[in-house]
Amino acid sequence: MIITIARRLRRRDxxxxxxELVVSSLVGLxxxxxxxxxxxxxxxxxxxQALSDINARGATTAMNAMSRYLHAATTYPTxxxxxxxxxxTGMGAxxxxxxxxxxLVSTAAQPVKVRYYIDSTTKNLMEQLYSSxxxxxxxxxxxxxxxxxxxxxGPVASPTSDTPPAPLFVYLNAGGAQxxxxxxxxSVQINLExxxxxxxxxxxTHLTNTVALLNIGQFGGDSS
Numbered sequence: 001m002i003i004t005i006a007r008r009l010r011r012r013d014x015x016x017x018x019x020e021l022v023v024s025s026l027v028g029l030x031x032x033x034x035x036x037x038x039x040x041x042x043x044x045x046x047x048x049q050a051l052s053d054i055n056a057r058g059a060t061t062a063m064n065a066m067s068r069y070l071h072a073a074t075t076y077p078t079x080x081x082x083x084x085x086x087x088x089t090g091m092g093a094x095x096x097x098x099x100x101x102x103x104l105v106s107t108a109a110q111p112v113k114v115r116y117y118i119d120s121t122t123k124n125l126m127e128q129l130y131s132s133x134x135x136x137x138x139x140x141x142x143x144x145x146x147x148x149x150x151x152x153x154g155p156v157a158s159p160t161s162d163t164p165p166a167p168l169f170v171y172l173n174a175g176g177a178q179x180x181x182x183x184x185x186x187s188v189q190i191n192l193e194x195x196x197x198x199x200x201x202x203x204x205t206h207l208t209n210t211v212a213l214l215n216i217g218q219f220g221g222d223s224s
Contacts, residue, residue, distance in 0.1 A: 052195075055205040059194035062125050062152040063207050069114045070188055072100040074215035076111060079140055084182040085216055086171070091182060093167035094118045094158050101215070110134055113143045116152075118168065123155035123197040157193040161200030166191040172210070187212045 073085040076099040083099070090097030095117040102112060113130035128147035134140065159165035170189040173179040188211050195204040 052203045052205065055195035055203055058153040059192055059205040059207050062154075062194065063190065063192055063209055065127060065152060066116055066190055067209060067211050069100050069102055069112075070098070070190075070211040071214055072102040073098045073213045074101055074111070075099070077140065079138065084185070085213065086182045086185050088180075088182050090115070091169075091171055091180065091185070092117075093169060096169050096188070111141055111143075115147070116169075118154075118156050118158060123157075125152040125154050125156045125192075125194075126150070127152055154194060155197040157195075157197055157199040157201070157204065158191070159199065160191050160193040160206060161204070162191070162206075165199065166208075168192065185213065186216055 075085055076083040085100075086096075086098045095115070097113065097115040099111050100114050101110075110132050112132060115126075115128040115130075117126055117128075118124070119126050127150040129150070130143040130145075130147045132141040132143050134142075156168065158168040160167075166189075168191055170191065171179055171185045172187045172189060173181070173184040174186045176187075179185060190207075190209050190211065192208070193199060193204050193206045195201065
């Protein structure tokens with residue numbers, strides 16, 4: 001149609017008729033709409049890819065931080081007896097508290113109490129570290145009531161967009177079955193969907209890691 005109109009313009013001087021003008025306008029509008037849609041689609045894809053890259057880096061950093069401390073989770077000796085690495089109240093779906101021997105301040109073998117949880121307001125993943133003071137006489141340690149809090153970023157979606165949905169933390173016994181018994185925990189599965197509090201949102205990064213509690217596995221434990 002456009003070629004025909006162009007040929008007529010070269011042969012005649014009367015210009016375009018109303019029908020031809022309307023058709024030409026519609027064709028031009030279709031071309032503009034198509035080009036605009038392609039541009040918008042390409043922009044959205046580029047933004048999603050950039051967001052995915054950012055979330056992937058953030059999720060990797062958060063997963064490494066949690067895995068490092070969980071690998072060092074251990075039982076906690078006190079004057080009243082040895083406590084499990086996890087307390088029953090510290091084994092939540094989105095809130096975990098445990099004892100570990102990871103001392104990044106000095107070479108002394110001092111325990112640290114660690115908590116990971118999702119902030120109720122921001123939905124970001126938070127890390128809390130409670131330092132300890134150990135008695136030279138008894139060898140037992142006590143933890144500071146004040147924690148050093150670190151924002152590991154996010155937001156984080158829990159449960160995840162998996163089928164079936166998975167919580168942030170799953171506690172497993174020696175046989176790999178889920179358990180709610182603190183003394184039976186031998187590994188922790190972390191299901192981290194990072195980037196949005198909405199499961200399955202575009203750009204989210206999803207990492208899953210089962211972290212073996214090497215200290216507990218070494219010294220044995222309940223398999224309930």
